[in-house]
Amino acid sequence: MLLFYHSPSSYQSYITSIVYMGFDTAGSSFAFADSKAWLREVLKENSPLVMSTLWWVWRLRNVWCMEGKLIPWQVLRGDILAMFDDIARCYAVDVDAPMHTPRLVRWTVGLADCVVLNVDGSVHGTPQRGGFGGCFRTIHGNWLRGFFGYLDECCILHLELLGMFHGLSLAWEQGYRIVECQSDSQDAVTLVKSTPSSCHRYAALVWDIKDLQSRDWIVELRHTLREGNACADLLVKHGADQNDDLVITENPIAGLGVLLLADARGVSFVRP
Template sequence: MSGKLVAWIISLLQHRDWIGSLGVKPLGLLMGILSLSCCGLSGFGGLIRNSFGSFLGGFYGVKSQASILYAKIMVMLHGLELCWDKRFKHVICFLDSLQTVTLVKNGVSPHHKFANEFFSIHQLLDRDWNVVINHTLREGNACADMLAKMGANTISPLVKLVVPPSELSPHLFADAWGVTFVRE
């Protein structure tokens, strides 16, 4: 069988050197994105879990902005704001958009269409906390993808979650067991 094994827990374990150097258990901020081109809306969603996979919070919503990149930027912004508001000091952020991760890490021109949003993300990152931002494959981000689908089916711009919705349970369970998926 050819392909790449993908799982949330594998992504987290790749950061064990960074985790060990902190001497604490960081939180994994997982984010996902879903685009519905048929109706011009972009659903987004994300969740916060501890290093054991336990649900600590989440969010989903919809953006009417036609740009998928905008929705991906906003999901990162909302997720980081939620972590800061909850006073988490050590966060690993996984986003299934390599383009957004690259733009955040490398910066954008002040003339970029979404320069203000990137500036807001960088202001958050410059605060007194440890945040690592990395790309993950969509297959390893099933929980966030499920929340993004919920976002695409709502009219609310942002819904914050204290407990996981029941639809998320099978995905959280699969992640806790370390279920892997093959990406061809």
């Protein structure tokens, strides 16, 4: 109603009727003496309706100033609500939906007394180079060993599956018998947990992974978000930048120490 601040006193009753058109049944939105406090409150409550109301009240004032016409408040209310509906439809505004809260993501372990294997595969650079890799840690985040490799292949799913296969193969060779394998590829995890068609491009590799799982040990395959898979991601990039098919490293590569420490301390990353 601030747009009528300089209107003549003859408009006072008309303004009052507009204020109580029914947009705020409790009457609280117009109970602020301070204009900034009022605007802050109504924007929090229902910003599309506020925008529509201010637009039509501004138009109402222009019609009165330029043409001397008074628009009935019932008509004005209908115009405001019609614009509000248009905004809601065009921009999918759900006025009752709760505000989105970002998630905090960190490296976590779901299986007790296990060795944690994080694996990944990706394509980097120009021209593109494929890499895969992973690392083994205790449930407390202590480094055990890692691996990485290069493949002249630009299919990310293939690289993700290769990281999983080489990681589980190495886990078996090292004598780890309770393993939680974490991958940030939902497609790879779903494919291994399913029964792929024999015609699938990577059916043979998937069955090799399933054969590894079927051995006399406990292997839990779990999807993780990429923020919880940062160490494997760094090893993948390192793998893509060199030319060896497979390298097993007993010591963390450069730059991995900070990520290992962050995971061990449970540092969280904001995920929108």
